[in-house]
Amino acid sequence: MTQAPEHEANLRANLPVFINSFEQLTYLRGTVDWFADNGFSNVTVLEQGSNFAPLSDYLASPAFRAKARLQPLRANIGPRRAVKRAAHAAGAGQAFIFTDPDLDLPNPIAPDFLTWLFALGARYRVAKVGLAPDIPDAQKIDLHRKFGTSQTIRGYFRRFFANKLVARVFGTNVDTTFFLHVPQPHLPDFGILTSQPRIPAIRVSGPGFLTGHRPWYFENGLSEAEESHYRARATVASTHFGRDQE
16 A cells, blocks of 8 residues: 555545445455555445346455445446435535546556545646546557447547646646545536536646556457356446447
8 A cells, every 4th residue: 555645545445435336346446455555545336236146245255344335226327427416415615536447457556646636637627637647558458449330449548648748747638537536616506416517627648647547458358257147137238348339
């Protein structure tokens, strides 16, 4: 665990964190562990009706309960509607983190991680401050893999860095990947309850902030049984696994 200054440590200990969960044991467990290892102790998993038995066993285990609490949603409502559930649970005008579980989060985390994200949200008056995607080499990620119908993953990555504001900060969208909600009193609903992809946002790059998207790695970390189960249960709207098959 990276040693954090006292103010940063207090932020991490108290800030509500919500992790979207649907049929991805390996990714969810890794994400829960990442938050616990970095001093986040107010973590809730929004479970959307998964039926993968090993995932159910994990969510019922002491290992999980020591690091996070469970909020069953009972049905797969999708990550964007889950953001709204998180916002209501945190309370109007309250900051929180929301993330999908399938990210390769920064390791080590920046010592001033939350302090810097909050400061940038206030400076640019945006309700969402996210992490920039790492641009890995072709040995790590399938950069030529088709994404949707019109571009590759390489092209998709580039869009996040087109609007540079200052060094390591970019104006771009943040959907339901990792973001800090910084409430903006000048915006309706503090800026968080409208269409998630269209909310003005920024992403932060540099050491301690970069993140990767594990499903796009050549070695995505899933067993054959887990990936097969997930593909059978997930829709294009809720996963990047199926978009190369559109």
